[in-house]
Amino acid sequence: MTFEWLFKKIFFSRDKVIMNNFNATPFALPDIGTEEIDEVVDTLKSGWLTTGPKVKKFENDFKDYLNVKYAFAVNSCTSGLHLALEACGVGPGDEVVVPVHTFTATAEVVRYLGAETVFADINRETLNIDENEIKPKLNGRVKAIIPVHFAGQACNIGAISEMAESHDLSIIEDAAHAIPCTYQGKTIGTISDATVFSFYTTKPIATGEGGMIATNSKRIAERVNIMRLHGIDRDIWERYTEIKPNWKYAVVAPGFKYNMPDIMAAIGIHQLKKADAFQQRRKWIASQYNKAFKRMPIGIPCVQNELETHAWHLYVVQLEIEALAITRDEFINKMSDMGIGTSVHFRPLHLHPYWRDRYNLKPEDFPVAYDIYNRSVSLPIYSKMTDDDVCRVIEAVKTALS
Numbered sequence: 001m002t003f004e005w006l007f008k009k010i011f012f013s014r015d016k017v018i019m020n021n022f023n024a025t026p027f028a029l030p031d032i033g034t035e036e037i038d039e040v041v042d043t044l045k046s047g048w049l050t051t052g053p054k055v056k057k058f059e060n061d062f063k064d065y066l067n068v069k070y071a072f073a074v075n076s077c078t079s080g081l082h083l084a085l086e087a088c089g090v091g092p093g094d095e096v097v098v099p100v101h102t103f104t105a106t107a108e109v110v111r112y113l114g115a116e117t118v119f120a121d122i123n124r125e126t127l128n129i130d131e132n133e134i135k136p137k138l139n140g141r142v143k144a145i146i147p148v149h150f151a152g153q154a155c156n157i158g159a160i161s162e163m164a165e166s167h168d169l170s171i172i173e174d175a176a177h178a179i180p181c182t183y184q185g186k187t188i189g190t191i192s193d194a195t196v197f198s199f200y201t202t203k204p205i206a207t208g209e210g211g212m213i214a215t216n217s218k219r220i221a222e223r224v225n226i227m228r229l230h231g232i233d234r235d236i237w238e239r240y241t242e243i244k245p246n247w248k249y250a251v252v253a254p255g256f257k258y259n260m261p262d263i264m265a266a267i268g269i270h271q272l273k274k275a276d277a278f279q280q281r282r283k284w285i286a287s288q289y290n291k292a293f294k295r296m297p298i299g300i301p302c303v304q305n306e307l308e309t310h311a312w313h314l315y316v317v318q319l320e321i322e323a324l325a326i327t328r329d330e331f332i333n334k335m336s337d338m339g340i341g342t343s344v345h346f347r348p349l350h351l352h353p354y355w356r357d358r359y360n361l362k363p364e365d366f367p368v369a370y371d372i373y374n375r376s377v378s379l380p381i382y383s384k385m386t387d388d389d390v391c392r393v394i395e396a397v398k399t400a401l402s
């Protein structure tokens, strides 16, 4: 029984992703090689399973990869966003602006801190937060903005940074989709107060679960380092590796249990080395799709600047439903019948009961996100796809639309 076989058999359906493992071409698969497997075995044999030398190495490698001063491994992007916001001092009475077209994690962390989430609509072309929609929300209570680099294409972080500077706001970038990714030649992860990456199983590099906070701010780094592990003033690894083991530690804040274990970091060390090669493969797949779909009644993703690095975490097409005989949901069912896994990114947050009811929101309140939601489908795009998989997806799209 191979790992891949086992993986395909595990039925996995979180609202945000349909992996449909009985499909010939699933929606997503991590690209795990012998290097990752050997490193995990080495970790298991070492006797050090929790946060230790592998996490330190992963963090150091990540710092070098981004060219950033600090990197902190955590157990998810969600916990990383929570920690980064907390370190920026967000709390009750504050508001934080978030795109409505994102996964709920981006918005829920604001509520963890007792602050209020303020949604902004997106740009119809890039599907990233529309900076013009942010401006009217800046009412004095807004303390931070969490822009998302949707699908792996950088949002207009330059314009958002200018706005943040003039209103004294913090920016925490949600880069769950965005490694590697650039904005005006600058690497995402080096620009704002803090940037948080995800290593969830479907993400551009995967450790199963996991995340990384990147920052150049000493103040944020110090707070995150303490708060990610129970508010203890030194990390677990330090406590056991000094020449004279020192059991003493002090709790200085009511922190969280968000540290990454070495078993995860063992995978991450090798995934990071492959991040650029993975992106090249996804970029090639996107180019094949672009060529094939050009003359079909579907909108292909809009790339703002070919010179920037687009992580191509997602390939989202917009069905021209007015010109088609089938609905978006029928299209998804047809693709599934042909053995192709697909997904939808995202069902905008204002349509979900919690967010709708808390802020009394109507579908038309965010017209762009609502319209995009009704016509968009994410097609498989991951480095493990074979050339045959890519052809199969293209043929299935043609058949579904014919």
Ligand SMILES: Cc1ncc(COP(=O)(O)O)c(C=O)c1O
Binding pocket: 016, 076, 077, 078, 079, 102, 103, 105, 106, 148, 174, 176, 177, 197, 198, 199, 200, 210, 211
């Ligand atoms: C935009 C966005 N932000 C945050 C997250 C949360 O990531 P994690 O599962 O690592 O907490 C996701 C996960 O899908 C995401 O898509």
